[in-house]
Amino acid sequence: MTTRTVLIAAALAVAVALVGYEANRFWAYLIYAVAISSIGAMSLNLLIGFCGQITFAQGALIGVGAYTAGNLGNAGWGALSLLGAGLCGALASALIGLPALRLRGLYFAISTLAAQFIFSYLFKILQPLTNGVSGLVVKPLVLFGRPVASDQEYAVISIVLLFLSWLFLSRLAQTDVGRALLVIRESELVARGMGIDVSRTKMKAFLVSGFFAGLCGGLLAFTSRFANPEAFEIGLSVDQTAMIIVGGLGSLAGSVIGAVFVTLLPEAIQRLGELMPSADLVSAFREMAFGVLIILFLLLEPRGLVSLGQRLRSRWSGSKSNAGTAVTIPLRDRSRTFAMPAFNRRKV
Amino acid sequence: MTFALQLSIAGIATGSVYALIALGIVLIYKCSGVVNFAQGAYAMLGAYVTYALLRVGLPAFAAVLLGMVLMAGIGVLTERLALRVMLKAPIVSIMMVTLGLLIFLRAFCLAIWGPDQIAFPQIFPAGAIDVAGIYLTYNYIAAFVLATTLSIAFLCFYRFTSIGLMQRCAADNSRAALAIGIHVSNQVSIAWAASAALAGLGGVLLATLGGLSLGISDIGLIAFPVIVVGGLDSLIGALIAGFLLGMLEAFTEGMLTPGLEDILRRFTTIQSVGALQQVIPYALLVLMLLVRPQGIFGRSGTERV
Amino acid sequence: MTLAVRDLTIRFGGVTAVANMSLDVGAREIVGLIGPNGAGKTTFINCIAGVNRSVAGSAVWGGREILGLSPAALLRLGVARTFQSVVSLHDLTVLDVVKLGAAAHARRRSGFIAQFFGSERTFEDELCESLLKPLNLADVARSPIQTLSYGQRKSVDLARALAAEPQMLYLDEPVAGLTYQEGLNMGAVIRSVRDRFGCSVIMVEHKMDVVMATCDRITVMAHGSRIFEGTPAEVQTDQEVRRVYLGDA
Ligand SMILES: Nc1ncnc2c1ncn2[C@@H]1O[C@H](COP(=O)(O)OP(=O)(O)O)[C@@H](O)[C@H]1O
Ligand SMILES: [Mg+2]
Numbered sequence: 001m002t003t004r005t006v007l008i009a010a011a012l013a014v015a016v017a018l019v020g021y022e023a024n025r026f027w028a029y030l031i032y033a034v035a036i037s038s039i040g041a042m043s044l045n046l047l048i049g050f051c052g053q054i055t056f057a058q059g060a061l062i063g064v065g066a067y068t069a070g071n072l073g074n075a076g077w078g079a080l081s082l083l084g085a086g087l088c089g090a091l092a093s094a095l096i097g098l099p100a101l102r103l104r105g106l107y108f109a110i111s112t113l114a115a116q117f118i119f120s121y122l123f124k125i126l127q128p129l130t131n132g133v134s135g136l137v138v139k140p141l142v143l144f145g146r147p148v149a150s151d152q153e154y155a156v157i158s159i160v161l162l163f164l165s166w167l168f169l170s171r172l173a174q175t176d177v178g179r180a181l182l183v184i185r186e187s188e189l190v191a192r193g194m195g196i197d198v199s200r201t202k203m204k205a206f207l208v209s210g211f212f213a214g215l216c217g218g219l220l221a222f223t224s225r226f227a228n229p230e231a232f233e234i235g236l237s238v239d240q241t242a243m244i245i246v247g248g249l250g251s252l253a254g255s256v257i258g259a260v261f262v263t264l265l266p267e268a269i270q271r272l273g274e275l276m277p278s279a280d281l282v283s284a285f286r287e288m289a290f291g292v293l294i295i296l297f298l299l300l301e302p303r304g305l306v307s308l309g310q311r312l313r314s315r316w317s318g319s320k321s322n323a324g325t326a327v328t329i330p331l332r333d334r335s336r337t338f339a340m341p342a343f344n345r346r347k348v
Numbered sequence: 349m350t351f352a353l354q355l356s357i358a359g360i361a362t363g364s365v366y367a368l369i370a371l372g373i374v375l376i377y378k379c380s381g382v383v384n385f386a387q388g389a390y391a392m393l394g395a396y397v398t399y400a401l402l403r404v405g406l407p408a409f410a411a412v413l414l415g416m417v418l419m420a421g422i423g424v425l426t427e428r429l430a431l432r433v434m435l436k437a438p439i440v441s442i443m444m445v446t447l448g449l450l451i452f453l454r455a456f457c458l459a460i461w462g463p464d465q466i467a468f469p470q471i472f473p474a475g476a477i478d479v480a481g482i483y484l485t486y487n488y489i490a491a492f493v494l495a496t497t498l499s500i501a502f503l504c505f506y507r508f509t510s511i512g513l514m515q516r517c518a519a520d521n522s523r524a525a526l527a528i529g530i531h532v533s534n535q536v537s538i539a540w541a542a543s544a545a546l547a548g549l550g551g552v553l554l555a556t557l558g559g560l561s562l563g564i565s566d567i568g569l570i571a572f573p574v575i576v577v578g579g580l581d582s583l584i585g586a587l588i589a590g591f592l593l594g595m596l597e598a599f600t601e602g603m604l605t606p607g608l609e610d611i612l613r614r615f616t617t618i619q620s621v622g623a624l625q626q627v628i629p630y631a632l633l634v635l636m637l638l639v640r641p642q643g644i645f646g647r648s649g650t651e652r653v
Numbered sequence: 654m655t656l657a658v659r660d661l662t663i664r665f666g667g668v669t670a671v672a673n674m675s676l677d678v679g680a681r682e683i684v685g686l687i688g689p690n691g692a693g694k695t696t697f698i699n700c701i702a703g704v705n706r707s708v709a710g711s712a713v714w715g716g717r718e719i720l721g722l723s724p725a726a727l728l729r730l731g732v733a734r735t736f737q738s739v740v741s742l743h744d745l746t747v748l749d750v751v752k753l754g755a756a757a758h759a760r761r762r763s764g765f766i767a768q769f770f771g772s773e774r775t776f777e778d779e780l781c782e783s784l785l786k787p788l789n790l791a792d793v794a795r796s797p798i799q800t801l802s803y804g805q806r807k808s809v810d811l812a813r814a815l816a817a818e819p820q821m822l823y824l825d826e827p828v829a830g831l832t833y834q835e836g837l838n839m840g841a842v843i844r845s846v847r848d849r850f851g852c853s854v855i856m857v858e859h860k861m862d863v864v865m866a867t868c869d870r871i872t873v874m875a876h877g878s879r880i881f882e883g884t885p886a887e888v889q890t891d892q893e894v895r896r897v898y899l900g901d902a
Pocket of ligand 1: 665669670689690695
């Protein structure tokens with residue numbers, strides 16, 4: 001990350017925040033919806049894309065953030081309730097990440113699936129904290145002693161927090177901790193051999209990721225003024241995962257691009273769908289398009305929109321930028337003609 | 349006592365169907381290393397397709413059989429069109445493809461058949477027999493007998509026939525299988541076809557027991573923890589896991605839930621424990637994974653530097 | 654400092670991969686470890702590098718028992734290793750990997766806060782000068798690993814190990830997979846590394862001409878034990894070694 005990148009991102013954030021502030025309610029809504037999803041997607045990408053820990057519990061963590069912020073906000077904590085949401089998210093994430101110290105890959109993924117279902121269930125039955133299936137009504141966020149009421153203001157707040165989150169995570173990626181995550185993703189054994197404390201590093205990733213997931217949930221609660229269990233089920237985890245896959249695994253910018261895409265797509269289909277006879281059909285159509293798009297993306301553009309952008313850019317600037325880099329040499333070339341188990345034992 | 353027996357009967361009957369569906373998940377995993385989250389969606393689609401065939405006027409036997417054949421075709425299609433292209437993809441991408449398929453198939457059925465539960469046509473005789481005060485409906489008996497025979501037949505097929513041998517060989521070591529002249533990719537397709545067909549029948553049986561709805565697809569995700577407990581690569585483990593899940597569900601719903609709610613109402617403001625039967629398997633899984641990560645019947649792998 | 658391994662035994666279930674293996678390495682000495690495939694060389698190295706567990710034996714480095722220590726603890730004691738084949742750390746650049754190597758050696762590394770807020774320009778220049786230039790990697794310092802040739806990746810792995818300023822370096826097949834010329838260069842690089850950094854080296858290798866030209870002393874392993882030890886010239890003339898290793902010509 002260079003100073004130039006930071007300046008460009010800051011300029012972009014200011015521009016979008018200004019647009020959000022001046023726009024009508026609908027556009028303001030789109031802007032904060034995308035910004036909030038982006039924070040969640042970046043936090044998920046830290047775990048899956050950077051650290052290689054596949055998790056399906058993102059929806060649950062966002063839920064923890066939402067309920068925490070809702071309760072604290074209602075109790076008059078003001079802006080601190082967002083911090084509380086982040087901290088509780090971090091705590092819950094560490095709890096969910098605990099099995100990752102013993103389990104790898106698929107087995108860990110399934111343990112997070114379990115965590116997701118257990119949390120969804122708890123949201124429904126822990127009446128005193130969540131108000132059960134009827135959902136928790138959340139008062140507006142109180143900032144500087146004044147309740148934030150308009151969607152335009154939420155758009156500005158969300159964009160500012162998105163920028164700060166991005167700045168934090170991209171700086172983190174440039175430290176030894178960030179680099180160690182990438183090694184753990186490739187091979188825990190090699191990471192250990194290189195002297196990296198794998199367990200501690202993983203735990204740090206879970207804590208940081210959980211913090212931003214919680215923050216995302218907190219913002220979600222304040223902007224929608226409501227937190228109900230259905231919003232934080234496995235479907236939210238799938239949406240978030242779709243964002244980072246569509247955008248690009250292991251890329252923070254990709255997370256934002258993916259969030260834009262996945263958030264706007266259903267809106268666009270909804271517009272088209274207003275021609276259809278029934279609401280059920282519209283939502284069915286939307287889901288079908290979503291499913292097909294995930295699959296098509298994975299098949300046709302497996303490295304995400306970010307890599308598509310990079311390729312286009314290098315084509316525009318001609319062969320010049322390619323001259324310095326040699327051809328990629330596949331180390332473990334697996335034949336494409338037959339199916340191999342995806343979990344090959346590696347010999348390093 | 350009779351109540352417990354009655355619960356066991358229900359648990360065993362649905363459990364035998366779960367076992368059938370779980371078998372497919374394990375088969376696909378063994379053969380192609382893919383964790384198929386869409387297995388429940390296959391079950392759901394199989395039930396809806398069979399329903400459509402029955403409505404067209406096909407006799408029950410033919411409709412079920414044709415439904416299974418169609419599902420086998422869909423299984424092969426999935427494998428050929430999507431998963432074969434993704435051999436080099438990261439695990440998370442492969443998981444997401446099957447999740448995408450689950451979302452798509454659910455929405456597809458929603459678009460065609462709507463969100464409401466449909467009464468499934470009677471394909472087994474109505475009524476029940478009364479054994480010492482325990483009601484055994486013909487539906488339960490038929491589901492149990494069909495699912496169990498098919499599971500056992502499948503296991504025998506896998507164990508004793510030459511195709512089964514090739515399947516096991518391809519699953520054990522695909523490179524070695526290729527080297528001795530087994531067409532591995534065909535074996536993978538066969539595994540997907542068989543899994544989808546078994547799941548389709550499982551879906552039909554679930555529909556005869558509890559009505560036809562999109563909810564049938566949930567079994568794919570609910571069955572997962574129990575399959576992992578049995579060991580993702582163990583067919584026998586999957587069978588036992590299926591029965592375990594059925595029993596667990598029946599007893600949680602019938603005994604644990606009312607008991608727990610009594611206690612909670614007395615001491616807290618919590619009124620209901622909700623669908624406890626859906627999370628108990630997951631709670632069990634978390635405990636299990638921490639104690640024996642490879643499952644009860646699974647093998648542990650080693651990594652080398 | 655010296656390393657003394659005594660009667661090391663390692664089993665995997667019923668397989669005894671290493672049986673009563675002993676090895677001595679003096680200060681600034683390059684010891685070659687050779688032997689047929691499956692002799693147990695990698696297992697042996699892994700064990701004294703803290704990856705595998707041993708059943709019996711001892712390994713004393715600079716007066717301290719090191720068996721059972723983690724790789725991280727070993728790195729702090731100045732013991733580093735390279736890997737038999739290079740991991741594909743796709744997105745990391747050469748400098749990233751070398752910095753990770755330096756991170757294992759706390760004295761060379763700034764803290765998290767400093768890294769988070771500061772620029773690492775001067776440290777990068779220093780690494781370039783002291784490590785990447787001698788290993789011919791200065792030109793690709795900011796390229797991702799995936800764009801490098803196999804030979805370059807092996808050099809990166811060596812640079813990473815050296816960044817921890819080791820006094821003992823284990824090299825597992827540093828030349829395997831390289832072209833003939835690259836292999837000879839690597840041999841020369843290893844000797845110059847020893848001279849520059851003053852470290853001892855254990856080098857597992859198959860390519861005999863490189864081993865002969867690089868090592869001060871050679872230990873031959875077969876079936877998990879040492880069957881011979883001597884200078885390169887002695888190894889070449891020994892009948893037993895010829896029989897088990899070079900083929901009974
Ligand atoms: N993780 C393991 N599990 C079982 N056997 C192993 C393992 N690692 C190595 N071996 C066995 O130990 C012996 C020595 O292997 P290795 O150290 O790789 O030999 P070398 O490096 O000399 O070629 C071989 O017989 C090998 O099969
Ligand atoms: Mg070896």
